Amino acid sequence: MDFWGDEQFAFFESILFLALGQTVDVLETQFLSGGDINMAARVFSSEGVFFVKWNQTPESNTMFEVEARGLNLLRKTDALFIPQVIGYGQQLDKAYLILEFIESGQLRKNYWESLGQSLALLHSHTQPKFGLAFDNYIGSLPQSNTPTANGFDFFFDQRLLPQAGMALYKGLLPKEVYDALHRLRERLPDLLPSERPALLHGDLWSGNVLVTEDGQPALIDPAVYYGFREADLAFTKLFGGFDQRFYDAYDEAFPLEDGFDDRVPIYNLYPLLVHTNLFGSGYVSGVERILKQF
Numbered sequence: 001m002d003f004w005g006d007e008q009f010a011f012f013e014s015i016l017f018l019a020l021g022q023t024v025d026v027l028e029t030q031f032l033s034g035g036d037i038n039m040a041a042r043v044f045s046s047e048g049v050f051f052v053k054w055n056q057t058p059e060s061n062t063m064f065e066v067e068a069r070g071l072n073l074l075r076k077t078d079a080l081f082i083p084q085v086i087g088y089g090q091q092l093d094k095a096y097l098i099l100e101f102i103e104s105g106q107l108r109k110n111y112w113e114s115l116g117q118s119l120a121l122l123h124s125h126t127q128p129k130f131g132l133a134f135d136n137y138i139g140s141l142p143q144s145n146t147p148t149a150n151g152f153d154f155f156f157d158q159r160l161l162p163q164a165g166m167a168l169y170k171g172l173l174p175k176e177v178y179d180a181l182h183r184l185r186e187r188l189p190d191l192l193p194s195e196r197p198a199l200l201h202g203d204l205w206s207g208n209v210l211v212t213e214d215g216q217p218a219l220i221d222p223a224v225y226y227g228f229r230e231a232d233l234a235f236t237k238l239f240g241g242f243d244q245r246f247y248d249a250y251d252e253a254f255p256l257e258d259g260f261d262d263r264v265p266i267y268n269l270y271p272l273l274v275h276t277n278l279f280g281s282g283y284v285s286g287v288e289r290i291l292k293q294f
């Protein structure tokens with residue numbers, strides 16, 4: 001039987017029963033496109049509308065669990081709208097994650113200002129060490145978060161190096177580029193400001209910022225950790241950038257050191273290496289260009 005036949009209703013009803021602890025009738029489902037990694041649907045039920053994503057790969061159980069923990073961590077700050085985690089687990093050979101469904105609306109006035117202020121508020125949550133109590137994923141790739149006192153060591157050893165090593169191993173990154181990256185290591189303290197470990201979304205591109213029904217920003221799909229807050233802001237600039245009002249409001253709420261724009265490419269070595277590993281060597285020239293520049 002095709003999963004998108006009767007079987008899907010049984011699956012959704014069983015996972016909603018597990019999550020809510022009561023019998024749930026699924027009334028209608030809509031397949032959602034947009035995700036590269038998982039299957040996703042909007043599920044209309046007797047208990048409301050839910051967002052469900054699922055996968056059959058062996059690692060997806062852990063992926064959904066750490067995504068849920070990341071969402072809960074962000075949500076606890078009350079800094080901005082984060083969908084509520086309804087449940088996650090494994091059922092009928094599929095791993096799943098159920099979230100509050102975010103109905104989308106029109107950007108309200110001051111949307112960008114509100115996103116800037118809220119992100120600044122999120123970043124005001126700090127802890128003594130860089131990293132996190134658990135490892136997680138960036139896209140489908142493992143992201144290591146071993147707590148580390150030195151932010152430059154953390155950024156190099158747990159962000160740049162594992163991705164560069166993977167890209168080298170896959171034959172995507174030339175050895176000269178890998179070596180050039182190593183030479184950047186000791187220069188990082190001169191190139192980046194030394195700041196406290198701030199709670200980051202970690203994968204802040206436009207696809208992970210939604211608009212709620214009442215026009216407010218909401219964040220999904222985090223790769224949370226405590227890191228340099230400029231890394232989150234730099235991420236937003238990887239493919240064009242957000243509205244200038246977002247950056248202005250952020251800077252007003254939580255001022256950045258001068259010269260942030262010049263530092264953006266250094267932080268973005270990480271997402272570029274991640275993209276190389278996920279989507280291929282098309283992103284290597286970007287990495288090379290940045291390393292030449294510094």
Ligand SMILES: Nc1ncnc2c1ncn2[C@@H]1O[C@H](COP(=O)(O)OP(=O)(O)OP(=O)(O)O)[C@@H](O)[C@H]1O
Pocket residue numbers: 032033034035036037038039040051053083099100101102103139207210220221
């Ligand atoms: N809570 C939610 N409510 C409504 N829509 C959502 C919600 N979470 C995600 N979406 C939308 O569902 C689609 C797929 O979700 P998502 O991006 O989480 O999938 P993914 O496969 O895990 O991620 P990736 O983008 O990393 O491939 C996207 O279009 C996203 O905007």
